[in-house]
Amino acid sequence: MATKPKKKIAVICPxxxxxxxxxxxxxxxxxxVIWYGDDVSERLEGFSVFDFLSVARSRLSHEDLSGIISTDxxxxxxxxxxxxxxxNVSAPRPEVLIACQHKLECRHLGRRLVPEAxxxxxxxxxxxxxxxxxxxxxxxxxxxxPVKSFFSIFASVVSNHDDMVxxxxxxxxxxxxxxxxxxxxxxxxxxxxxxxxYLLAEELMRGVQVTxxxxxxxxxxxxxxxxxxxxxPGTISFRQFVYPSGLPGCVQAKMSDIAxxxxxxxxxxxxxxxxEMMYDERDGSIRIIEVNPRMSSQFADLFEKVDGVNSYEVLxxxxxxxxxxxxxxxxxxxxxxxxxxxxxxxxxxxRVPDKEHExxxxxxxxxxxxxxxxxxxxxxxxxxxxxxxxxxxxxxxxGESLEDVAWRIQECEKHLAFEFGPL
Numbered sequence: 001m002a003t004k005p006k007k008k009i010a011v012i013c014p015x016x017x018x019x020x021x022x023x024x025x026x027x028x029x030x031x032x033v034i035w036y037g038d039d040v041s042e043r044l045e046g047f048s049v050f051d052f053l054s055v056a057r058s059r060l061s062h063e064d065l066s067g068i069i070s071t072d073x074x075x076x077x078x079x080x081x082x083x084x085x086x087x088n089v090s091a092p093r094p095e096v097l098i099a100c101q102h103k104l105e106c107r108h109l110g111r112r113l114v115p116e117a118x119x120x121x122x123x124x125x126x127x128x129x130x131x132x133x134x135x136x137x138x139x140x141x142x143x144x145x146p147v148k149s150f151f152s153i154f155a156s157v158v159s160n161h162d163d164m165v166x167x168x169x170x171x172x173x174x175x176x177x178x179x180x181x182x183x184x185x186x187x188x189x190x191x192x193x194x195x196x197x198y199l200l201a202e203e204l205m206r207g208v209q210v211t212x213x214x215x216x217x218x219x220x221x222x223x224x225x226x227x228x229x230x231x232x233p234g235t236i237s238f239r240q241f242v243y244p245s246g247l248p249g250c251v252q253a254k255m256s257d258i259a260x261x262x263x264x265x266x267x268x269x270x271x272x273x274x275x276e277m278m279y280d281e282r283d284g285s286i287r288i289i290e291v292n293p294r295m296s297s298q299f300a301d302l303f304e305k306v307d308g309v310n311s312y313e314v315l316x317x318x319x320x321x322x323x324x325x326x327x328x329x330x331x332x333x334x335x336x337x338x339x340x341x342x343x344x345x346x347x348x349x350x351r352v353p354d355k356e357h358e359x360x361x362x363x364x365x366x367x368x369x370x371x372x373x374x375x376x377x378x379x380x381x382x383x384x385x386x387x388x389x390x391x392x393x394x395x396x397x398x399g400e401s402l403e404d405v406a407w408r409i410q411e412c413e414k415h416l417a418f419e420f421g422p423l
């Protein structure tokens with residue numbers, strides 16, 4: 001009897017998490033992975049989206065693909081959707097992903113679909129630091145970020161015009177290069193022509209920050225859960241992400257409704273998404289911070305720990321044209337945390353825990369995830385950072401309570417024992 005061929009999934013611009021999580025899923029499900037490209041987001045100079053698509057189109061045409069996915073924020077997720085459309089497999093439409101990644105266009109869509117959740121915003125010239133002609137001028141202080149960026153780079157509160165000019169001077173030279181792939185893709189696939197090498201100014205938002213994660217299948221949005229974002233006090237640098245959220249159920253329900261209305265309203269379909277939001281308990285307002293038309297790979301195993309289903313499994317089902325089945329509270333743990341190892345001063349890395357240290361921890365906590373960044377001799381500033389702090393690792397753990405997880409994290413930090421020295 002002939003063996004049934006495995007279904008093939010192409011992963012565009014694969015990340016280290018794709019490789020780790022899909023390997024685990026492959027042990028449970030019968031499918032093959034075709035890796036194509038790599039993460040180019042940190043080296044976009046000279047990158048041609050159309051050359052990439054042309055070569056990918058040629059090479060992947062020799063594979064009998066059942067699905068195409070990409071969890072890469074930029075530009076992989078858009079490139080993956082373009083290829084998926086051309087190969088006629090399940091994925092969101094490119095123009096919808098482009099609109100979400102273009103923060104100004106996304107704000108305009110939000111103002112139309114969920115106006116109660118959109119802060120006041122305006123557009124800033126990246127050369128002069130002044131508001132673009134015809135755009136409303138916001139009163140200081142306000143928050144500013146590039147129309148296209150990632151990892152909170154160049155995102156900051158500005159208190160006066162001098163601050164704005166300083167940020168524009170710092171960010172301006174890199175914005176054009178970073179936004180180039182989005183501009184090229186928008187010109188070909190999107191119905192708007194506004195280039196992305198600008199800065200977006202927004203009224204300040206205060207309160208509890210969360211991420212609402214979900215998916216859309218055949219036009220219907222399903223919310224998987226709400227994850228709390230815990231900052232280091234007085235900063236915009238993340239300390240932990242906690243699932244499930246501690247916000248009241250009624251607040252989470254409102255957030256879920258806003259997310260579903262927005263994603264369904266823009267025509268996002270057959271894909272995962274995550275939306276960062278802010279809840280201000282003083283007046284009960286909920287505001288959208290940012291829309292990401294892809295799954296949050298950092299949270300994938302948090303959902304598995306608490307609900308029993310990894311986000312990658314949902315992604316795989318959708319890519320194969322199969323309806324995802326998601327139910328809450330079916331996991332091994334009551335709570336799960338993604339804890340960020342971070343410092344606020346640049347240092348030289350002297351020692352990084354080796355595989356032996358990691359393996360010892362995995363024996364104690366089998367379903368944990370560890371990501372360690374940097375090598376001995378490097379400086380923390382040489383790694384990809386948010387511009388406000390210096391990240392050097394991530395630990396994901398589950399437990400019976402926040403106190404239980406805090407103890408586990410403490411044990412891991414003691415065992416890992418990085419060594420740093422002065423510059």
